[in-house]
Amino acid sequence: MGSFAPANNTYIDIDYLKTLPREQLNSGYSELLKIALIDSKPLWTELLTFEYNDIVNKPDIIAEAVRLKDAIVQQDLYEENIRKKLNFGHTIGHAIESYSIMHGKNPLLHGDAVAIGMICETWISNKVCGLSDALTAEIIDKVVVSSGKYKLNVDKAELLRMMRNDKKNSGSRINFTLLADVGDARIDQTFSEELIFEALNYYFYL
Ligand SMILES: [Zn+2]
Structure with missing residues (x-):
């Protein structure tokens, strides 16, 4: 509701998680992949060792993800x-989410939507932020296997307008968070809008 206050405690009910339909579990899992990608290579390496639906049997990993996010906040x-x-994955992800709701x-x-955003923004990270080809392939592969692949029929110009209107921007520049490495995120990255189109095309033909 627009007010800010740090949480005293965070409770995760594993039994409740086990009742969630696949798509909701999937959706939450994207954020777990994100926190590993931006902040923790050890967590990412651990996540590569099991399938996403096994996360309900890994309370320690969920707790670690919560701790990492809390430390940043x-x-x-x-x-x-x-x-x-x-915000990694969320600049393109939010625009795609809004677009799909409309x-x-x-x-x-x-x-x-964030999974799609992470794939596109990983691809861009490889082009402008020095993310290696091997890691780019590893990340995109893991996100696609965990989240699936969606048909992306979007008006790219409208999507770009939505990105420009995002609260994350200063002035007319679209700000991205990109990856230089797993666990090494770089904030306030800007580049040509052409590259955003190319990233969306990359996802389209993936
Ligand atoms: Zn999110």
Whole structure:
């Protein structure tokens, strides 16, 4: 509701998680992949060792993801600097989510849109931020296997307008959080809009 306060405690009910339908579990899992990608190579390496649906049997991993996110938020409550790392996948992801709510009969869940955003933004990270070819392939492969592949019928110009209107931007520049490495996110990255189109095309033909 627009007010900011750090949480005293975070409770995760594993039994409840086990009752969730596959698509909801999937959607939440995207955020777990994201926190590993931006902040923890050890967590990412661990996530590569099992399938996404096994996460309900890994409470320690969920707790670790919560701790990592909490540590970032505690350091930057008002999103002035390092909290922007959490926006990885969300610049393109939010626009796709909004677009699908406005245009689709079955709108994408948040995490599904973020998964698409992470794939596109990983591809861009490889082009502008020095993310290696091997890691780019590893990340995209893991996200696709975990989240599936969606038909992306979007008006790219409208999508770009939505990105420009995002609260994350300063002025007319679209700000991205990109990866230089797993666990090494770079905030406030800008580049040509042409590259955003190319990333969407990459996803389309994936
Ligand atoms: Zn999110």
